[in-house]
Amino acid sequence: LNYIDTGGSDRSYPPTVSFLRPGYIAHRCDQLQIGEQLTHVNNIAVQDLTHDEVLSILRNAGTEVSLRVEYDLNQPYFLWPPNSMRKCTDITLERDQDGFGLTLRGGAYGPDKNKSRPITITNIRIGGPAHKEGRLRVGDRILCINGVDVFSATLATAQKLLDETVHIVNLTVEYSVAVFENLHKESGPLIIELEKRPETDFGVRLKVEAQKVGSLSKRMILVDSITAASTADRSEIIDVEKTPKRKEEKGH
Template identity: 30%
Template sequence: MNGSMYSTSNVVDIKLKRGPAGLGFNIVGGLDQQYVLNDSGIYVSKIKEDGAAALDGRLREGDKIVAINGIKLEGLTHNAAVELFRTAGEDVELHVQQKSSSHMNGPSGGSSQPKSDSHVSLGVLVAAVGAAAAVAFLYMRIQPYFRKHF
C-alpha cells in the first residue's frame, strides 16, 4: 500500500444497493494487473453518472476497495475481484480506503488517479541530468582560461 496517498483514518464503509446498471463504477488493479506500483489492491477507476455509487456520493475515483461484504480483496487477481463484485448480491457493503483530499489532483470529481513514485523519480532524474549537463558545459567553456602555460 502506498502510505503517502492513503491512511487508515480515511477508511469508510459504504452500503450500496445494486441498480439496473450494477453498482455504478469500474475497477482496476489486482495481483496480476497492478494499478499502483507495488500494490495489488483494487481501485475505483470510474464512477458512472447516475449509477448507485454516484447517487450515494461517497465513493470517488482513485479510492481503494479493501473488502466487499466482508471479503478482503487483498491478493486477488483482477478477474477474481470482478467475480466477487458480480456475485455480491443486491445490497453490497464496501470497506473503502479513500484517497486523502490533500493528494487529489485537479478539480474534485475529476478523474484523478493514483500516481506511482516512478513519476516523481523520473522528474528528479531529468532535473539531475539537466544540471549535470549545464555544469559540464560551463566547465568546458571556462577551462581554457585557467590553464597555465609553461
C-alpha cells in the first residue's frame, strides 16, 4: 500500500492516514486522503488498538486490503462559497491505468440526514485525467455520472459508477461562480486579475472587431467566448462581448 498510519490507543489520536507515498497503490487508487481516520482493516475494528497492533494487521492483510475510514463533514470543500451563484456543465474524462484521478466524498446518509452531503470532489491527483483536463476543482459537486443522477445517491453508488466505467466518463458538474455585487455600479476601465493554473488556460477566446465610436471606426478587442467551468467562467466579471482593458496574470 505504501501509506503511513499514525495514531492508536497508545497515542493521543486515533489511527490516521498521515502520508500517501506518490506513485504507490494507496495514492493512485484515489480512495484515501491524508487526515482521514482508519476504523477497520478487512472488517477488523482498529479504533481501540495500539499503533503497533494496527501496523501488524496492515502488514498481514494480504494482497487485497479493505479499509474503512471516517472523514470530517465540516471540511471547507463541503461548504458553498459566500457571494456566489451556481452553474453546471458536462466534463468528459478518459480513464488512465489507475482511474480518473479524483476523490469523491459526501453522499446521502439514510440514518441521519444531517450527515448527508452532496457528492463532492475533495482531491484531484496531480498528473491524473481530472488534473490534465484542467477545469475541475476541489469543491465541485457531481450531479450525474454517465447520465445517472447521483444528487441523492450514496457515496458507494457514485464510486461504483466511476469504478465500472472502463474508458470514458461524462460528469455533470455543479460549480460556483464568484458574484461581485457592486460590479455593475462601476464605470470605466476595470483591471481583472485571473489566477493562472499551470495545467490549463484562462478559458477566454478573444476577437477583433471594428466598431463605430461616434463618427470614428475603431478596432476593438472583445471577448468572443468563455469555456464552461474555466478560470474565466468562475467569475462573473468577464462576459462575452465585453472589452478587456487590461489583463494581469497572477502566477499559481
